[in-house]
Amino acid sequence: MKAAIYIRVSTDMQAEEGFSVEGQRQKLASYAQSQDWIIFDEYIDDGYSAKDLERPEMQRLLKNMEEKKFDVVLVYKLDRLTRSVGDLHKLLKTFDKYGVKFRSSTEIFETTTAMGRFFITLVGAMAEWERGTISERVRFGVEQMVREGKRPGGIIPYGYTQDEELVQEEAEIIREARRLYHTGLGYMSVAFQLNSRGLLRRGREWTAATVEYTLENPYYAGIIRLGSKTSDGTYVNSKRDERVNCIYGKGSHKPIFTTEEYEETKDLMKRRATGGYSKNKIYWFSGVLRCGRCGAAMFGRLTTKRSKKSGEVVRTQYYICSNKHANKSCSMPTFRQVHIEHLVNEYIKNIIKADSSMIESEMKSLTTKQIDVEDSVQLAKKELAKVLKRKENWQFMFVEGLISKEDIRKRIKNEEEIEQELRRKIAESKNNISGLPRLKTLMSYEESWQIANDEERKEIVFTTFEKITVNTNLTNVKGVKNKFFDAYIDEIKFN
Known part of the structure; x- marks a missing residue:
């Protein structure tokens, strides 16, 4: 039988837990040898989450499966393949469609009976639950930090040092950007004005996007916000691709704008975006x-x-x-x-x-x-x-x-x-x-x-x-x- 070895490592920390690429490769090669299987190819997704099937090597594996180039898919553990019950069902149906078997080197699964399918689905559900629980714990901890006025990490915005100390010269440039915007100039025009006067962002030129981000960022008004606010008052977490409530907290850093000034700018941005402007x-x-x-x-x-x-x-x-x-x-x-x-x-x-x-x-x-x-x-x-x-x-x-x-x-x-x-x-x-x-x-x-x-x-x-x-x-x-x-x-x- 020809075997396709699938290996997935989502983070560098998994190397410490025995899930490194090389660690999985050696164990899977030994297992295939013990079964007298010929290894057709290795499919390695390095640095990808198992939340969905949109992984380059997973897609290549599915394409080769349609071409019937191997007889069995071998993984170290089921959660290397997927952590989603929905995706697991899709994969099992695809395996059946092309007559391909599935095998985990560390778990006992057989998918030819209803009980076997129930068991593998149950294990998949546990993996999905574990991923969701970890995600919720991390999010809860980060949101609590924001509510307490603590930054949960990330790059300190322009205008401050890594210790959140205000850089006076940069603060003056940010104030000037706000002043220019309130004179009626758009983001692109404000950027051009600043660049032409040599008021750069630590050696880099301003763009329309950086001007808009700076004027909209509540950090400059002493407010810490988790996520980027959307029109409906929520933010999209790009890692999980989901919409959650926006979290705010009062920071301990020195603000550049007062809350009133920030709200005035936000109101002006909204009016100009909807066409009710000058x-x-x-x-x-x-x-x-x-x-x-x-x-x-x-x-x-x-x-x-x-x-x-x-x-x-x-x-x-x-x-x-x-x-x-x-x-x-x-x-x-x-x-x-x-x-x-x-x-x-x-x-x-x-x-x-x-x-x-x-x-x-x-x-x-x-x-x-x-x-x-x-x-x-x-x-x-x-x-x-x-x-x-x-x-x-x-x-x-x-x-x-x-x-x-x-x-x-x-x-x-x-x-x-x-x-x-x-x-x-x-x-x-x-x-x-x-x-x-x-x-x-x-x-x-x-x-x-x-x-x-x-x-x-x-x-x-x-x-x-x-x-x-x-x-x-x-x-x-x-x-x-x-x-x-x-x-x-x-x-x-x-x-």
Whole structure:
């Protein structure tokens, strides 16, 4: 008979318990030899939980089973195969379907009778119960720590040392991020402002995601929270993929924001996310548009007229030179916003048309680089998942009294250092592919512009352009409905 050996190790600690890959391999090879079985292949899932069957080697084993490449599946213990009763039933049915036997080297199972099936199902149920009990104990211990205001582990947020001491310089940058957001800028625009002024996050650039995370994080208001809050007041635990109540506790660290300031920011984030936000976002080009005659800034204003035919109120956005508005010292006519939009889009189209060959080369280079970076990110994420699992097990051992308080501190600190380094690698890798070449950015500009809302268009302009200078040879413009007067872009400076 041909045997398929299946080996699973979920954590490094199992090596100490006799469940190491090599330990299982030797014992299973000896067992197969004692039965005069030929080992067809070894299927090893290193660092995977038995909560489901989504494991690479398990999937390969099932595929080879369909191809009838072996006659029996051999494991060290049943819980190496699965800890879920539902998955166990699926596997037993699959074994029957393809005429494959199942054998555990340390347990006596036979699946040809109803009693034998009942017994193996009972053992599987006990394994699932054990996994659930361990998970509940760990979660209970962690939640209790949070309620008592103690951090259950994890990386200390930017702005604090590993001892939770406030870093004053970093706290000022965080306060500045909040101030910029409250002026009406979006996450991307806040990130750009901070980066352009050299206010980096310990040498790394801000992104829209890190700005949003910082403003939403209650830790900066002196609150410890277990999980990331969702719209329904719960959080999703990614390790167990389940929705549980969000747990809060008052921390002992020095806050950067008051509770009132934090709630004010959260309220603003909610209003902006649901669309109930400021009308000043309708002026897409404010802040970057300049007059081509006098060099002054052009700002937006809104005209309101009632249609003679329908009676509906029609609002139109215009831009006017600030010198013309202030003292009539400039003769630049006003521009409708749609006119500026048209001029900018045409300008960009001309750049793309002139540099099409260069764009193709840039895109090929970027695609190759992006594949390499994504591979390294996936590898780092797998390593990170192992670290998080190890931390959970150390916490369980501490709750069970298997290791001392001093010992868990050392182990958790070591795991956190590894975790921080992995997260740094992931962030750096993503930054490497986020800084797209300018030409590719311009290629996607028109597509992004068409699907963006007012707020997003404002951010696209702010992050793409430093200055847009518009000009015309005309002075007195007599507007023709739905038509543009002769005008052009003098200059565009890109960020």
